Amino acid sequence: MTSHLETDSSVGMADQQQKQQQQQQKQKHDKLKEEQQEPHVDDLGCVRDIELTEDHTLHVAEQHGLADDCGCVVWDAALVLVNYLAKQVELGRLDLRGKRVIELGAGTGVVGLTAAALGAAEVLLTDLPHLVQHISGNIKRNGLHHIATAAALQWGQQPLPAPVAAPYDIVLCSDLVYQQHAVQQLLSNMRDLAGPGSVIFASCEYREGAGLEEMWRLMPAYGLQEELVPYTDLHEDWCSPDILVWKIIKQQQKQGKQAPKQIEQQ
Numbered sequence: 001m002t003s004h005l006e007t008d009s010s011v012g013m014a015d016q017q018q019k020q021q022q023q024q025q026k027q028k029h030d031k032l033k034e035e036q037q038e039p040h041v042d043d044l045g046c047v048r049d050i051e052l053t054e055d056h057t058l059h060v061a062e063q064h065g066l067a068d069d070c071g072c073v074v075w076d077a078a079l080v081l082v083n084y085l086a087k088q089v090e091l092g093r094l095d096l097r098g099k100r101v102i103e104l105g106a107g108t109g110v111v112g113l114t115a116a117a118l119g120a121a122e123v124l125l126t127d128l129p130h131l132v133q134h135i136s137g138n139i140k141r142n143g144l145h146h147i148a149t150a151a152a153l154q155w156g157q158q159p160l161p162a163p164v165a166a167p168y169d170i171v172l173c174s175d176l177v178y179q180q181h182a183v184q185q186l187l188s189n190m191r192d193l194a195g196p197g198s199v200i201f202a203s204c205e206y207r208e209g210a211g212l213e214e215m216w217r218l219m220p221a222y223g224l225q226e227e228l229v230p231y232t233d234l235h236e237d238w239c240s241p242d243i244l245v246w247k248i249i250k251q252q253q254k255q256g257k258q259a260p261k262q263i264e265q266q
Protein backbone atom coordinates (compact mmCIF):
# COMPACT_ATOMS: atom_id res chain seq x y z
CA MET A 1 0.00 0.00 0.00
CA THR A 2 2.64 2.34 1.08
CA SER A 3 4.78 1.57 -1.93
CA HIS A 4 1.74 2.02 -4.24
CA LEU A 5 1.07 5.42 -2.77
CA GLU A 6 4.75 6.30 -3.12
CA THR A 7 4.65 5.34 -6.80
CA ASP A 8 1.52 7.43 -7.39
CA SER A 9 2.97 10.47 -5.72
CA SER A 10 6.29 10.16 -7.57
CA VAL A 11 4.36 10.02 -10.88
CA GLY A 12 2.53 13.19 -9.78
CA MET A 13 5.82 14.84 -8.91
CA ALA A 14 7.37 13.91 -12.28
CA ASP A 15 4.33 15.45 -13.95
CA GLN A 16 4.72 18.60 -11.92
CA GLN A 17 8.43 18.80 -12.66
CA GLN A 18 7.76 18.45 -16.38
CA LYS A 19 5.14 21.22 -16.25
CA GLN A 20 7.55 23.43 -14.34
CA GLN A 21 10.28 22.79 -16.89
CA GLN A 22 7.92 23.61 -19.74
CA GLN A 23 6.89 26.81 -18.00
CA GLN A 24 10.53 27.81 -17.45
CA GLN A 25 11.31 27.10 -21.09
CA LYS A 26 8.37 29.24 -22.21
CA GLN A 27 9.49 32.09 -19.94
CA LYS A 28 13.02 31.84 -21.37
CA HIS A 29 11.63 31.85 -24.91
CA ASP A 30 9.36 34.86 -24.21
CA LYS A 31 12.28 36.75 -22.64
CA LEU A 32 14.50 36.09 -25.65
CA LYS A 33 11.73 37.27 -27.99
CA GLU A 34 11.26 40.41 -25.89
CA GLU A 35 15.01 41.11 -25.93
CA GLN A 36 15.07 40.87 -29.71
CA GLN A 37 12.34 43.51 -29.95
CA GLU A 38 13.70 45.79 -27.24
CA PRO A 39 16.78 47.95 -27.75
CA HIS A 40 19.78 46.06 -26.43
CA VAL A 41 20.87 46.91 -22.91
CA ASP A 42 24.12 45.46 -21.73
CA ASP A 43 23.94 43.10 -18.73
CA LEU A 44 25.94 45.67 -16.80
CA GLY A 45 23.73 48.56 -17.89
CA CYS A 46 20.78 50.25 -16.28
CA VAL A 47 17.95 52.55 -17.25
CA ARG A 48 17.84 55.93 -15.54
CA ASP A 49 14.57 57.80 -15.09
CA ILE A 50 15.19 61.50 -15.58
CA GLU A 51 12.30 63.73 -14.60
CA LEU A 52 12.26 66.91 -16.67
CA THR A 53 8.86 68.31 -15.74
CA GLU A 54 5.73 66.96 -14.10
CA ASP A 55 4.64 65.65 -17.48
CA HIS A 56 7.93 64.47 -18.92
CA THR A 57 10.24 61.77 -17.61
CA LEU A 58 12.93 60.32 -19.85
CA HIS A 59 14.11 56.71 -19.58
CA VAL A 60 17.74 56.59 -20.58
CA ALA A 61 19.75 53.38 -20.81
CA GLU A 62 23.39 53.50 -19.82
CA GLN A 63 25.96 50.83 -20.57
CA HIS A 64 28.52 50.22 -17.87
CA GLY A 65 31.72 48.24 -17.95
CA LEU A 66 32.72 48.90 -21.56
CA ALA A 67 36.38 49.59 -22.30
CA ASP A 68 35.49 53.08 -23.57
CA ASP A 69 32.32 53.96 -21.72
CA CYS A 70 32.72 57.72 -21.95
CA GLY A 71 29.62 58.03 -24.12
CA CYS A 72 27.63 55.33 -22.36
CA VAL A 73 26.69 57.11 -19.17
CA VAL A 74 24.77 60.28 -18.40
CA TRP A 75 27.34 62.83 -17.28
CA ASP A 76 26.64 65.37 -14.55
CA ALA A 77 27.04 68.24 -17.00
CA ALA A 78 24.18 66.73 -19.02
CA LEU A 79 21.91 66.65 -15.97
CA VAL A 80 22.69 70.32 -15.30
CA LEU A 81 22.00 71.23 -18.93
CA VAL A 82 18.73 69.28 -19.29
CA ASN A 83 17.36 70.75 -16.09
CA TYR A 84 18.41 74.26 -17.16
CA LEU A 85 16.64 73.76 -20.53
CA ALA A 86 13.52 72.38 -18.85
CA LYS A 87 13.47 75.33 -16.45
CA GLN A 88 13.84 77.83 -19.31
CA VAL A 89 10.97 76.18 -21.19
CA GLU A 90 8.80 76.16 -18.07
CA LEU A 91 9.50 79.86 -17.45
CA GLY A 92 8.66 80.68 -21.06
CA ARG A 93 12.20 81.92 -21.78
CA LEU A 94 12.90 79.22 -24.32
CA ASP A 95 10.48 78.04 -26.97
CA LEU A 96 11.57 74.82 -28.67
CA ARG A 97 8.42 74.45 -30.78
CA GLY A 98 9.22 74.18 -34.46
CA LYS A 99 12.98 74.25 -33.82
CA ARG A 100 15.56 72.12 -35.60
CA VAL A 101 18.12 70.85 -33.12
CA ILE A 102 21.40 68.96 -33.33
CA GLU A 103 23.40 67.47 -30.46
CA LEU A 104 27.14 66.83 -30.69
CA GLY A 105 28.79 64.02 -28.70
CA ALA A 106 25.34 62.94 -27.54
CA GLY A 107 26.53 59.88 -25.55
CA THR A 108 23.28 58.38 -24.28
CA GLY A 109 21.35 61.13 -26.07
CA VAL A 110 19.79 62.56 -22.93
CA VAL A 111 20.18 66.24 -23.88
CA GLY A 112 18.82 65.90 -27.41
CA LEU A 113 15.98 63.72 -26.13
CA THR A 114 15.11 66.50 -23.70
CA ALA A 115 14.77 68.94 -26.59
CA ALA A 116 12.58 66.41 -28.44
CA ALA A 117 10.40 65.79 -25.37
CA LEU A 118 9.99 69.50 -24.72
CA GLY A 119 8.69 70.44 -28.15
CA ALA A 120 11.45 70.59 -30.77
CA ALA A 121 10.29 69.70 -34.29
CA GLU A 122 13.37 67.73 -35.35
CA VAL A 123 16.40 66.54 -33.40
CA LEU A 124 19.54 64.89 -34.73
CA LEU A 125 21.62 63.17 -32.05
CA THR A 126 25.20 62.61 -33.16
CA ASP A 127 28.27 60.87 -31.80
CA LEU A 128 31.00 58.48 -32.91
CA PRO A 129 29.74 55.54 -35.04
CA HIS A 130 29.92 52.91 -32.28
CA LEU A 131 27.38 54.82 -30.15
CA VAL A 132 24.70 55.36 -32.79
CA GLN A 133 22.86 52.10 -32.08
CA HIS A 134 22.72 52.78 -28.36
CA ILE A 135 21.36 56.30 -28.94
CA SER A 136 18.74 54.88 -31.36
CA GLY A 137 17.71 52.48 -28.59
CA ASN A 138 17.12 55.40 -26.23
CA ILE A 139 15.13 57.29 -28.87
CA LYS A 140 12.85 54.23 -29.28
CA ARG A 141 12.63 53.66 -25.54
CA ASN A 142 11.12 57.14 -25.16
CA GLY A 143 8.81 56.88 -28.18
CA LEU A 144 10.50 59.89 -29.78
CA HIS A 145 11.42 58.29 -33.12
CA HIS A 146 9.03 60.61 -35.00
CA ILE A 147 11.13 63.60 -33.88
CA ALA A 148 14.63 62.32 -33.16
CA THR A 149 17.22 60.39 -35.20
CA ALA A 150 20.74 59.23 -34.39
CA ALA A 151 23.67 59.58 -36.78
CA ALA A 152 27.44 59.33 -36.77
CA LEU A 153 29.32 62.62 -36.80
CA GLN A 154 32.96 62.95 -35.90
CA TRP A 155 34.00 66.47 -34.89
CA GLY A 156 35.80 68.29 -37.65
CA GLN A 157 34.53 65.85 -40.28
CA GLN A 158 34.41 67.56 -43.66
CA PRO A 159 32.17 67.58 -45.58
CA LEU A 160 29.37 67.11 -43.06
CA PRO A 161 27.76 63.66 -43.60
CA ALA A 162 24.38 63.41 -45.34
CA PRO A 163 21.85 63.38 -42.48
CA VAL A 164 23.36 66.62 -41.17
CA ALA A 165 21.63 69.60 -42.75
CA ALA A 166 22.93 72.89 -41.35
CA PRO A 167 22.07 75.44 -40.13
CA TYR A 168 20.24 74.31 -37.00
CA ASP A 169 18.30 76.62 -34.71
CA ILE A 170 19.87 75.03 -31.65
CA VAL A 171 23.13 73.14 -31.18
CA LEU A 172 23.54 71.18 -27.94
CA CYS A 173 26.90 70.22 -26.41
CA SER A 174 27.26 68.59 -23.02
CA ASP A 175 30.61 67.78 -21.46
CA LEU A 176 32.58 67.73 -24.68
CA VAL A 177 35.70 69.63 -23.66
CA TYR A 178 38.08 67.12 -22.13
CA GLN A 179 40.70 66.59 -24.84
CA GLN A 180 42.95 69.52 -25.85
CA HIS A 181 43.50 68.11 -29.34
CA ALA A 182 39.77 68.02 -30.15
CA VAL A 183 38.96 71.64 -29.27
CA GLN A 184 39.43 73.07 -32.75
CA GLN A 185 37.48 70.25 -34.41
CA LEU A 186 34.62 70.89 -32.03
CA LEU A 187 34.73 74.64 -32.66
CA SER A 188 34.67 74.11 -36.42
CA ASN A 189 31.54 71.93 -36.05
CA MET A 190 29.85 74.57 -33.88
CA ARG A 191 30.64 77.24 -36.47
CA ASP A 192 29.43 75.13 -39.41
CA LEU A 193 26.22 73.89 -37.76
CA ALA A 194 25.01 77.24 -36.44
CA GLY A 195 23.44 79.99 -38.51
CA PRO A 196 23.13 83.71 -37.79
CA GLY A 197 20.10 83.26 -35.47
CA SER A 198 21.18 79.99 -33.83
CA VAL A 199 22.01 79.41 -30.19
CA ILE A 200 24.53 76.85 -29.02
CA PHE A 201 23.83 75.64 -25.48
CA ALA A 202 26.95 74.09 -23.96
CA SER A 203 27.65 72.71 -20.51
CA CYS A 204 30.93 71.43 -19.21
CA GLU A 205 32.53 70.24 -16.04
CA TYR A 206 35.65 72.29 -15.39
CA ARG A 207 38.78 70.15 -15.66
CA GLU A 208 42.04 72.00 -15.44
CA GLY A 209 44.17 71.76 -18.57
CA ALA A 210 41.52 69.83 -20.49
CA GLY A 211 40.97 72.49 -23.13
CA LEU A 212 38.38 74.93 -21.79
CA GLU A 213 40.76 77.90 -21.68
CA GLU A 214 41.89 77.04 -25.21
CA MET A 215 38.29 76.93 -26.33
CA TRP A 216 37.46 80.35 -24.85
CA ARG A 217 40.64 81.80 -26.40
CA LEU A 218 39.85 80.48 -29.88
CA MET A 219 36.12 81.18 -29.99
CA PRO A 220 36.36 84.65 -31.59
CA ALA A 221 38.61 83.24 -34.31
CA TYR A 222 35.79 80.84 -35.20
CA GLY A 223 33.28 83.69 -35.24
CA LEU A 224 31.68 82.53 -32.01
CA GLN A 225 30.82 84.57 -28.97
CA GLU A 226 30.00 83.02 -25.60
CA GLU A 227 28.00 84.23 -22.65
CA LEU A 228 28.14 82.39 -19.34
CA VAL A 229 24.70 81.53 -17.97
CA PRO A 230 24.41 83.03 -14.46
CA TYR A 231 24.49 80.39 -11.74
CA THR A 232 21.11 81.63 -10.48
CA ASP A 233 19.50 80.81 -13.84
CA LEU A 234 20.38 77.12 -13.46
CA HIS A 235 17.95 74.71 -11.82
CA GLU A 236 18.31 75.16 -8.06
CA ASP A 237 18.55 71.39 -7.43
CA TRP A 238 20.69 70.63 -10.48
CA CYS A 239 23.72 72.88 -10.36
CA SER A 240 27.28 72.65 -9.16
CA PRO A 241 30.04 75.28 -8.94
CA ASP A 242 32.32 73.23 -11.19
CA ILE A 243 29.75 72.77 -13.98
CA LEU A 244 29.36 75.74 -16.31
CA VAL A 245 26.66 76.43 -18.89
CA TRP A 246 27.04 78.86 -21.79
CA LYS A 247 24.99 80.27 -24.57
CA ILE A 248 27.12 80.71 -27.65
CA ILE A 249 26.08 82.66 -30.72
CA LYS A 250 27.62 83.25 -34.09
CA GLN A 251 29.07 86.70 -34.56
CA GLN A 252 27.90 88.63 -37.59
CA GLN A 253 30.49 87.93 -40.28
CA LYS A 254 32.27 91.16 -41.26
CA GLN A 255 32.67 91.68 -45.02
CA GLY A 256 35.85 90.12 -46.27
CA LYS A 257 36.62 88.32 -43.02
CA GLN A 258 37.85 84.79 -43.76
CA ALA A 259 36.84 81.69 -41.84
CA PRO A 260 39.87 80.67 -39.78
CA LYS A 261 40.99 77.72 -41.90
CA GLN A 262 44.63 78.49 -41.05
CA ILE A 263 43.85 77.90 -37.38
CA GLU A 264 42.31 74.51 -38.09
CA GLN A 265 45.50 73.43 -39.87
CA GLN A 266 47.77 74.24 -36.90
Ligand SMILES: C[S@@+](CC[C@H](N)C(=O)[O-])C[C@H]1O[C@@H](n2cnc3c(N)ncnc32)[C@H](O)[C@@H]1O
Binds near residue numbers: 074104109126174
Ligand atom coordinates in the same frame (compact mmCIF):
# COMPACT_ATOMS: atom_id res chain seq x y z
C1 LIG B 1 32.00 63.01 -21.60
S1 LIG B 1 31.02 62.27 -22.85
C2 LIG B 1 29.54 63.25 -22.79
C3 LIG B 1 28.34 62.50 -23.28
C4 LIG B 1 27.02 63.26 -23.16
N1 LIG B 1 27.05 64.46 -23.96
C5 LIG B 1 26.72 63.59 -21.72
O1 LIG B 1 27.01 64.72 -21.30
O2 LIG B 1 26.21 62.72 -21.01
C6 LIG B 1 31.78 62.87 -24.35
C7 LIG B 1 31.11 62.41 -25.62
O3 LIG B 1 31.80 62.94 -26.74
C8 LIG B 1 31.97 61.94 -27.73
N2 LIG B 1 33.15 62.23 -28.54
C9 LIG B 1 34.45 62.24 -28.15
N3 LIG B 1 35.28 62.54 -29.18
C10 LIG B 1 34.48 62.73 -30.26
C11 LIG B 1 34.72 63.07 -31.63
N4 LIG B 1 35.96 63.27 -32.07
N5 LIG B 1 33.68 63.18 -32.47
C12 LIG B 1 32.40 62.97 -32.02
N6 LIG B 1 32.09 62.64 -30.74
C13 LIG B 1 33.13 62.51 -29.87
C14 LIG B 1 32.14 60.66 -26.92
O4 LIG B 1 31.86 59.51 -27.69
C15 LIG B 1 31.15 60.90 -25.80
O5 LIG B 1 29.86 60.46 -26.12
